[in-house]
Amino acid sequence: MPPASESPSLEAPNVVTIPYTPRQHFRAMHETKKRWIFNCSHRRAGKTVAICNHIIRKALENKRTFPPPRYAYIGPSFAQAKDLVWGYFKYYTANLPNVKVSEGDLQIILPNTAMINLYGGAAAYERMRGTYFDGAAADEYPLLNPSMLGSVVRPCLADYRGWAILSGTSNGDDHFHAQKKRADADPEKWDEFIIRVDQTDALDPEEVAEMRKDMTADEFAREMMCSFDAPIEGSYYGEVMNELHMLGRISGVPYDPNSPVMTWWDLGIDDEMFIWFAQQCGREIHIIDVVQNTGKGLEFYANQIKSKPYHYGAHVVPHDIRARELGTGKSREEVLRSLLGNDLYICPPHRVEDGITATRSTLRMCWIDAVRCEPGISALKN
Numbered sequence: 001m002p003p004a005s006e007s008p009s010l011e012a013p014n015v016v017t018i019p020y021t022p023r024q025h026f027r028a029m030h031e032t033k034k035r036w037i038f039n040c041s042h043r044r045a046g047k048t049v050a051i052c053n054h055i056i057r058k059a060l061e062n063k064r065t066f067p068p069p070r071y072a073y074i075g076p077s078f079a080q081a082k083d084l085v086w087g088y089f090k091y092y093t094a095n096l097p098n099v100k101v102s103e104g105d106l107q108i109i110l111p112n113t114a115m116i117n118l119y120g121g122a123a124a125y126e127r128m129r130g131t132y133f134d135g136a137a138a139d140e141y142p143l144l145n146p147s148m149l150g151s152v153v154r155p156c157l158a159d160y161r162g163w164a165i166l167s168g169t170s171n172g173d174d175h176f177h178a179q180k181k182r183a184d185a186d187p188e189k190w191d192e193f194i195i196r197v198d199q200t201d202a203l204d205p206e207e208v209a210e211m212r213k214d215m216t217a218d219e220f221a222r223e224m225m226c227s228f229d230a231p232i233e234g235s236y237y238g239e240v241m242n243e244l245h246m247l248g249r250i251s252g253v254p255y256d257p258n259s260p261v262m263t264w265w266d267l268g269i270d271d272e273m274f275i276w277f278a279q280q281c282g283r284e285i286h287i288i289d290v291v292q293n294t295g296k297g298l299e300f301y302a303n304q305i306k307s308k309p310y311h312y313g314a315h316v317v318p319h320d321i322r323a324r325e326l327g328t329g330k331s332r333e334e335v336l337r338s339l340l341g342n343d344l345y346i347c348p349p350h351r352v353e354d355g356i357t358a359t360r361s362t363l364r365m366c367w368i369d370a371v372r373c374e375p376g377i378s379a380l381k382n
Contacts, residue, residue: 017095018053018056018057018092018093018095018096019091019092019095020049020053020092022050022053023045023046023050023200023202024200024201025041025045025195025199025200025202026046026047026050026195028193029050029054029165029191029193030050030053030054030057032191034163034189034190034191035161035163035164035189036163036164036166036183036189036190036191037163037164037165037166037167037190037191037192037193038166038167038179038180038183038190038191038192038193039051039165039166039167039168039192039193039195040167040168040169040170040176040180040193040194040195040226041167041168041169041193041195041226042169042195042196042197042200042202042223042224042225042226043169043223043224044202044203045195045197045200045202046202047139047167047195048084048085048088048139049088051073051137051139051165051167052073052085052088052089052092053092054137054165055071055073055116055135055137056089056092056093056110056116058071058134058135058163059071059110059112059114059115059116059134059135060096060110060111060112060114062112062114062134063112064134064160065113067132068109068113068114068115069112069113069114069115069134070114070115070117070131070132070133070134071114071115071116071117071133071134071135071136072116072117072118072119072128072133072135072136072137072153072156073085073089073116073117073118073119073136073137073139074119074120074124074128074136074137074138074139074144074148074153075118075119075120075139075140076120076121076139076140076143076144077120077121078120078121078123078124079120080120080140081106081118081119081120082106082118082120085118085139086106086118089108089116089118090108093108093110096110096111097111098111099111105117106118106119114134122145125145125148125152128152128153128156129152129156131156132156132157132158132159132160132162133153133156133157133160133162134160134162134163135157135162135163135164135165136153136156136157136162136163136164136165137164137165137167138153138164138165138166138167139167139168140167140168140169141166141167141168141175141176141179142168142169142170142171142174142175142176143168143171146175149164149166149179166179169222169223169226170222170223170226170227170228170230171222172222172228172230172235172381172382173228173229173377173378173381173382174382177228180192180228194226195226196224196225196226197224197225198225208224211224212224217230218230218238218242229242229245229381230242235381235382236356236359236360237359237360237363237380237381238380238381238382240360240363240364240380241363241377241380241381243364244363244364244366244368249366249367249368250367250368250370250377251367251369251370252369252370252371253286253287253288253367253368253369254288255279255288255289255309255310256279256281256286257311259279259280259281260279260311260312260313260314261277261278261279261288261308261310261311261312261313262277262278262279262280262312262313262314262315262316263275263276263277263278263305263312263314263315263316264276264278264316265315265316265317265318265321266318267317267318267320267321267332273292273293273294273296273301274290274291274292274375274376274379275290275291275292275301275304275305276289276290276373276376277289277290277291277308277310278366283365284365284366284367285362285365285366285367286366286367286369287366287367287368287369287373287376288369288372288373289308289310289369289372289373290372290373290375290376291304291305292375292376292379298332298335298336298339299335299339302336302339302340305340312343313343314343314344314345315336315340315343315344315345316345316347317333317336317344317345317346317347318346318347319346319347319348319349321333321336321344321346322346333346363380
């Protein structure tokens with residue numbers, strides 16, 4: 001993205017101005033006083049330029065002399081940080097007196113001794129550990145490691161109560177969306193900015209109209225309209241889940257004590273395990289609950305089922321439950337029957353394609369509880 005303007009606008013005390021005029025849709029982000037910022041912007045909105053200048057301004061305004069203020073820009077790769085963002089930082093600080101630029105370290109030291117470092121890629125996380133930051137911006141957040149914020153960046157902000165920006169473009173129901181939900185739930189601490197293409201003048205309207213024709217509906221919804229509901233490409237069930245959303249069938253679905261509950265099992269050990277709780281009500285199937293976890297044994301899931309206030313009919317399990325474990329010599333079927341009784345229905349073997357087709361057909365008969373089934377809804381979308 002080329003510079004938005006050559007006219008100065010953001011001033012730092014006692015230094016010359018920097019050649020940046022914020023676009024109207026980013027002014028509120030620059031002016032916020034909140035510590036945590038969530039920013040989801042459409043493609044080509046100019047968010048990376050805005051983030052760079054937000055860091056520069058905050059760094060110039062920091063009056064602490066020791067230890068010197070320190071700020072971080074975090075991108076998805078070293079190449080992205082060096083080839084694109086490094087140029088922005090050098091351009092917007094070029095007019096400042098006594099600026100020190102270290103090409104090898106991707107570091108800029110400002111006249112007030114504040115340091116700005118660029119980080120990109122998984123290897124950079126280790127470089128960040130053990131240091132401190134007065135502020136950090138994580139750009140293209142959907143492409144970053146989900147554990148980066150909690151395990152690396154958040155501890156680095158503790159010493160001086162540093163701020164953070166989590167910025168990116170929607171990539172469906174992923175860890176970026178999870179951070180949005182966190183911001184939604186805590187508006188006193190978080191400021192949230194959702195910047196759609198129909199709310200800005202960043203792109204020519206004719207270009208936007210052409211993009212709408214050239215992109216799939218889901219791509220345009222995610223990339224340009226900041227939708228977190230649009231499924232990612234390659235999702236087996238994303239289209240069906242969109243249909244259910246539009247029909248209002250992902251909502252509140254109460255338990256009917258007059259109808260028995262079936263459990264549907266997707267067995268797993270190292271991967272995620274899902275157990276769906278379903279009731280057949282006339283021609284409708286009501287999905288009222290889901291249990292999801294990773295790396296747990298059958299006893300854990302049996303206890304989860306028993307703890308629910310439901311009256312059960314059948315427990316529907318896949319055919320591979322008959323496989324015997326080498327350690328015990330018992331099949332998982334035998335173990336599960338000892339835990340839940342004999343109300344097991346074992347599905348016959350089938351081709352993967354047939355299972356996907358059957359699931360799509362079944363989903364179109366379903367009403368799904370939006371709150372209790374949230375982990376499962378997310379998994380089906382993606």
